[in-house]
Amino acid sequence: xxxxxxxxxxxxxxxxxxxxxxxxxxxxxxxxxxxxxxxxxxxxxxxxxxxxxxxxxxxxxxxxxxxxxxxxxxxxxxxxxxxxxxxxxxxxxxxxxxxxxxxxxxxxxxxxxxxxxxxxxxxxxxxxxxxxxxxxxxxxxxxxxxxxxxxxxxxxxxxxxxxxxxxxxxxxxxxxxxxxxxxxxxxxxxxxxxxxxxxxxxxxxxxxxxxxxxxxxxxxxxxxxxxxxxxxxxxxxxxxxxxxxxxxxxxxxxxxxxxxxxxxxxxxxxxxxxxxxxxxxxxxxxxxxxxxxxxxxxxxxxxxxxxxxxxxxxxxxxxxxxxxxxxxxxxxxxxxxxxxxxxxxxxxxxxxxxxxxxxxxxxxxxxxxxxxxxxxxxxxxxxxxxxxxxxxxxxxxxxxxxxxxxxxxxxxxxxxxxxxxxxxxxxxxxxxxxxxxxxxxxxxxxxxxxxxxxxxxxxxxxxxxxxxxxxxxxxxxxxxxxxxxxxxx
Numbered sequence: 001x002x003x004x005x006x007x008x009x010x011x012x013x014x015x016x017x018x019x020x021x022x023x024x025x026x027x028x029x030x031x032x033x034x035x036x037x038x039x040x041x042x043x044x045x046x047x048x049x050x051x052x053x054x055x056x057x058x059x060x061x062x063x064x065x066x067x068x069x070x071x072x073x074x075x076x077x078x079x080x081x082x083x084x085x086x087x088x089x090x091x092x093x094x095x096x097x098x099x100x101x102x103x104x105x106x107x108x109x110x111x112x113x114x115x116x117x118x119x120x121x122x123x124x125x126x127x128x129x130x131x132x133x134x135x136x137x138x139x140x141x142x143x144x145x146x147x148x149x150x151x152x153x154x155x156x157x158x159x160x161x162x163x164x165x166x167x168x169x170x171x172x173x174x175x176x177x178x179x180x181x182x183x184x185x186x187x188x189x190x191x192x193x194x195x196x197x198x199x200x201x202x203x204x205x206x207x208x209x210x211x212x213x214x215x216x217x218x219x220x221x222x223x224x225x226x227x228x229x230x231x232x233x234x235x236x237x238x239x240x241x242x243x244x245x246x247x248x249x250x251x252x253x254x255x256x257x258x259x260x261x262x263x264x265x266x267x268x269x270x271x272x273x274x275x276x277x278x279x280x281x282x283x284x285x286x287x288x289x290x291x292x293x294x295x296x297x298x299x300x301x302x303x304x305x306x307x308x309x310x311x312x313x314x315x316x317x318x319x320x321x322x323x324x325x326x327x328x329x330x331x332x333x334x335x336x337x338x339x340x341x342x343x344x345x346x347x348x349x350x351x352x353x354x355x356x357x358x359x360x361x362x363x364x365x366x367x368x369x370x371x372x373x374x375x376x377x378x379x380x381x382x383x384x385x386x387x388x389x390x391x392x393x394x395x396x397x398x399x400x401x402x403x404x405x406x407x408x409x410x411x412x413x414x415x416x417x418x419x420x421x422x423x424x425x426x427x428x429x430x431x432x433x434x435x436x437x438x439x440x441x442x443x444x445x446x447x448x449x450x451x452x453x454x455x456x457x458x459x460x461x462x463x464x465x466x467x468x469x470x471x472x473x474x475x476x477x478x479x480x481x482x483x484x485x486x487x488x489x
Contacts, residue, residue: 005106005323007036010096012044014194017053017214020060021200021207027052032187037103037331038322040367046190049213051222054182057211058228061153061180064208069150069178077124079204080176084120086199087113096323098164098192103331103369104285105322112165116196119168119452126472127176130479141489148479150178151252152230155223157244159236160189160333161288164196170233170254171210173474179231180209184223188334190214224248231478235290237389238415238463254477255465256457258389259417261294262410263447264432266403267301269422273444275309277420278395281448283317283329283373287393288337291418291440291456293447295379295386297406300399307377310395311357314373317393319362329393331369338369341392344384345374348396353385354378358393381409389415403428411437416462420447437462 015031016023024047031045049057068076087094095109102109132146154174158166163185174181185193190212197212213219224232224244231252234244241257263281265274281293298306322330332338338361345359358374374394379385385396400406410419419438423429433441439457442449450456455473458464467477 004325005096007039007041007043007100007323010043010100011093012097012191013093014198015044015046015191016194017047017049018194018197018210018212019053019057020211023194026050034101034188034191036100037333037367037369038100043100044191046187046194046214048187049215049219053213054219054222054226057182057213058153058226060208061182061211062228064206065150065153065178065180068175068180068206068209071178073127076176076178077128080120080124080127080172082203083172083199083205084117084124086203087117087120087196090196090199091117094164094192094196097195099322099330101189101191102160102163103322103333105327105330107325108285112162115452116164116168119165119172122452122471123172123176123475126173126475130177130472130475132481141487143486143488145484147482147484148177148476149482151478151480153180153182153228154231154233154478155226155229156181156183156233157220157224157236158183158185160186161285163189163193166235167193167196169235169469169474170478174233174478175205175209177475177479179478182211182213182223182229184213184215184220187214187216220244221247224251233478234465235469241465242463254467254469254474256290256467256469257417257463257465258415259290259292259294259464260387260389260413260415261292261296261447262413262419262436263293263296264406264410264419264421264436265296265298265302265306266406266421266423266425266428267299268424268428269302270424270444271302271305272309274422275306276313277422277446279310279313279317279373281420281446282395283393284448286330286332286371288333288391289448291448291450292391293395294389296395296397297409298397298399299406300401303397303399307356307375307397310375310397314357314375314395317373319370319372329373331365331367332371332392333369335369337391338371341371341390341394344388344390344394345376347384348376348379351380351383353380353383381412387413403431407432407435411435414463416459417464418442418447418456420445420449439464
């Protein structure tokens with residue numbers, strides 16, 4: 001099929017570091033090639049920062065942050081609104097570039113850019129309503145009150161699946177509350193973000209408050225351990241999160257790590273609706289989402305019905321060129337993630353699970369990152385498809401005979417980020433919402449549900465982190481609660 005927009009129509013405006021308000025080459029002059037998962041072609045060579053660049057960025061952030069934190073909140077909010085407006089004006093160019101470097105369908109890329117703009121508007125409004133309280137004191141001559149102040153300079157480490165949107169999830173509330181940020185995206189998905197931040201100067205964001213330094217593992221360790229960094233925001237895998245926490249020590253942090261569902265389908269559910277939602281949650285962004293469907297735990301009484309409904313829904317997914325408007329499933333982003341899906345499916349075959357649909361990489365495309373939508377039935381609870389974050393367009397189905405057993409299976413997993421339950425019984429819904437050990441539980445909706453005003457994060461006792469991303473909660477987590485005490489008499 002012929003796309004209305006092609007890769008040839010995509011402009012790559014910036015490949016240099018965004019350091020203290022300017023686009024500059026890395027001090028070392030080092031660059032690395034960026035290859036599109038869509039076409040397999042090298043689309044740019046992006047600058048790779050080193051310690052000298054990091055020191056400059058942190059010094060600039062610290063120099064600018066004090067004056068920014070003393071700027072009136074209404075003035076900061078007005079600037080955040082202008083950032084949102086300017087991103088909206090550039091949505092076409094940014095969405096096309098995002099699709100080319102990341103692989104997601106263009107319709108999804110437009111959604112990312114639109115929500116990025118919305119986040120700057122939302123957090124501008126949140127900031128002017130962030131307030132403390134007056135506290136009663138035992139001593140009538142004492143007055144006590146609380147208020148919020150910026151923490152300082154944040155290191156923000158974001159992954160490759162939503163490079164622009166996840167930037168905004170931290171930077172919009174961070175700037176709105178008076179902080180400065182040094183952001184590290186991966187080198188292979190930095191182009192759309194480098195293009196997006198060109199709006200900052202036009203919006204009135206002071207130079208130095210934001211730097212974008214694309215880098216990989218060792219550079220990330222240098223960033224979070226830098227003595228000029230006061231706090232850390234991270235989104236990514238649990239394994240990387242553990243390394244960051246070990247490196248960062250007592251620095252303030254917001255950590256959002258891996259998820260693995262579950263989607264629970266009870267025997268009274270609307271099976272067709274549950275199947276469509278589960279499928280949608282597994283093919284959005286090719287399943288490369290922390291709150292993707294992950295695994296489906298189905299009451300055995302309706303397992304066969306669910307399987308057939310899921311296969312029917314999955315056949316409506318359109319794999320192909322992400323620039324074509326009919327495409328709903330684009331290529332995976334990178335070989336390492338696709339290879340993990342290969343390994344999980346290889347184990348499924350070795351153990352005799354039923355590959356009910358798909359099962360491997362699709363042929364006839366420009367790269368081998370295009371993956372057939374896959375459904376695996378009869379998966380054992382201890383299989384990699386069940387216990388690990390597969391991060392691809394795959395639905396593993398595990399069945400159980402009772403609500404108690406479904407809850408037990410749900411809570412055995414250590415990746416308690418977001419879960420979903422499908423039922424028409426309000427009492428059963430309440431039970432699962434309260435007892436599934438995940439940070440969020442959605443009822444009769446795709447596990448991929450997300451809203452910019454929703455507090456999103458992991459559950460205690462799991463490997464999914466702490467803190468919340470979304471709405472006023474991120475502003476609170478990115479601020480220090482200060483208490484004032486004064487004697488009047």
